[in-house]
Amino acid sequence: MDIEQKLYYQDAYIHTFPAHIVKQEQDEQGLWYVVLDQTAFYPTGGGQPYDQGSIADRKVFNVEEKEGEIRHYLETPLQEIEGIKEGRVDWERRFDHMQQHCGQHILSAAFDQLFKYKTVGFHLGAETLTIDLETETLTEHEVKRAEELANKIILENRQIEVKWVTEEELSQYALRKETKVKEDIRLVIIPNFDYNGCGGTHPKTTGEVSAIKILNWERQKKKIRLQFVCGHRVIKQLEKKQKVLLELTKLLNAPEKEMEAAVIRLIENGKALEKVLELARENLLQYEAKNLLAKSEDSHQIVGEVFQNRTIQELQKLARLITAENDQVLVFFVSTNEGRLQLVCARGAAREENMKALVGEILPKINGKGGGNESFAQGGGDAHLPAEETLELILAHLK
CATH class of the missing domain: 3.10.310.40 (Diaminopimelate Epimerase; Chain A, domain 1)
Known part of the structure; x- marks a missing residue:
């Protein structure tokens, strides 16, 4: 499918769009899919999961790009494929992916600028994200500095630019990492901060990412895997952790500030009882x-x-x-x-x-x-x- 037919590249904020059905078929597993003459549904790629939504009131549960076409997998096939059909993207899911993907760019750039730690792996999960940093050690001080810089960039509400360039034009940009593709190269740019080849969807400004919070990190072989959340997921994490914390204050009969001491006492008492x-x-x-x-x-x-x-x-x-x-x-x-x-x-x-x-x-x-x-x-x-x-x-x- 040509770039012009990929509406998510023209405007990542499109919720609904008209389209004609080019074909409706079953794949090797017997799953029904349709191919459209144009689509705003983003297929899995570049670390970003697929969009969901509906086409002519049929639920779209998966979107993949195969053999040069974007396949929209439907729960049940369309009875009538002639005429214009309305596609409707699940906007809450799409915008969440835009926040997370852009937040990953910002955080990866922060680690790169501050400590020269390259991002060599990225996964966008249903609840959290991870990046793999090319370093064997990571301190709490480094994590705090990178998180602070990332949130500073978000707060500045910088414009995010998207440019299509040729391989020859790449030399004009200080890319954070080399691009894998050699034609139809798409750059996602945060001016004076990050220049990165990317085929994913992103918001118009860094402010729409809202916030970044690093949750944890651990060594994975010779790299550091960092777990974090962006945007509305930060609020969800806070809600979840606050609920657990409130329950613990009741169970331990201790205020939040004294929670750690109360838990230590409980563990020590438990060990003493085990010995007895x-x-x-x-x-x-x-x-x-x-x-x-x-x-x-x-x-x-x-x-x-x-x-x-x-x-x-x-x-x-x-x-x-x-x-x-x-x-x-x-x-x-x-x-x-x-x-x-x-x-x-x-x-x-x-x-x-x-x-x-x-x-x-x-x-x-x-x-x-x-x-x-x-x-x-x-x-x-x-x-x-x-x-x-x-x-x-x-x-x-x-x-």
């Missing part, structure tokens, strides 16, 4: 081990028990406490956990039975897997045998 709880668990396990060991005196130095919903780690610790206390004892535990059987078999140092071999005999009968050594082994499998029957099976194999 862990000590209590250890004492209970030791008490339980002594009780189970007392039973073994009446059963030829064998501790065999069935449990419900005990973790394998807990059973292992309990078995080790028992065998450490009495080197003549054998320990066999079976636990049922959410439709699974778990086994722990252990022997005291003075015994010679092979626990690994014993577990290896039992696991095939419950379709299980496990491992260990001659003195301590464990495994798990399907609970199609009752835990009591499995324990009896272990004792029978032992004999």
Whole structure:
């Protein structure tokens, strides 16, 4: 499609437009699309997502440029394709993309001018944007300076110019990065600040971007990925975070200024309680081990028990406490956990039975897997045998 037919390049503010249907077809996936003789719908490209809207009251859910034509994908095909049809662009979505895309230009130019950090990646998501900066480190001070400069450019409400130039004319402009295309080159210019080749849609002035707020950054391989928002998304982020903050002030019973201290206290108290709880668990396990060991005196130095919903780690610790206390004892535990059987078999140092071999005999009968050594082994499998029957099976194999 010729540039003259791409109305979004003539005027990014067009909401509605008339057009004729050139053709209506299905793609390889069976999705219906129409091609128009002119369009204000922006197709996916240059990091900017596609426009949505409607054509003759049919919802447009995707727009792509393929094989030299712009395809407008419709939820249902048009029954009548003759005559003039009205295209209507979802303006809220379009203007949001204009704010975000222009804001990205401004922020990238700020990092470039201040620190020579080039932008080598850009993604415009549904809620936030990211740019990848060609640096391995980024300080909070640098982030603050770049954000301040970007918002200063916005506040100055500078005019944004768009020019179509030839490859030969590019030398007249101090481009922030080299252009990929070699003909029909479109420059988006913020005078005395940023000169950049771009095929996306942008507002007429920097003031329409409203604001830029950097949210976070992290290292990605040898680059820094920076997350931010522009325009109305700044307000949305503030609303979301303010709602969370207000809820936290109620839950923590602390004013906003004391929130950090309240959270730190809560975390420290939680850690202290965890230590107390862990000590209590250890004492209970030791008490339980002594009780189970007392039973073994009446059963030829064998501790065999069935449990419900005990973790394998807990059973292992309990078995080790028992065998450490009495080197003549054998320990066999079976636990049922959410439709699974778990086994722990252990022997005291003075015994010679092979626990690994014993577990290896039992696991095939419950379709299980496990491992260990001659003195301590464990495994798990399907609970199609009752835990009591499995324990009896272990004792029978032992004999």
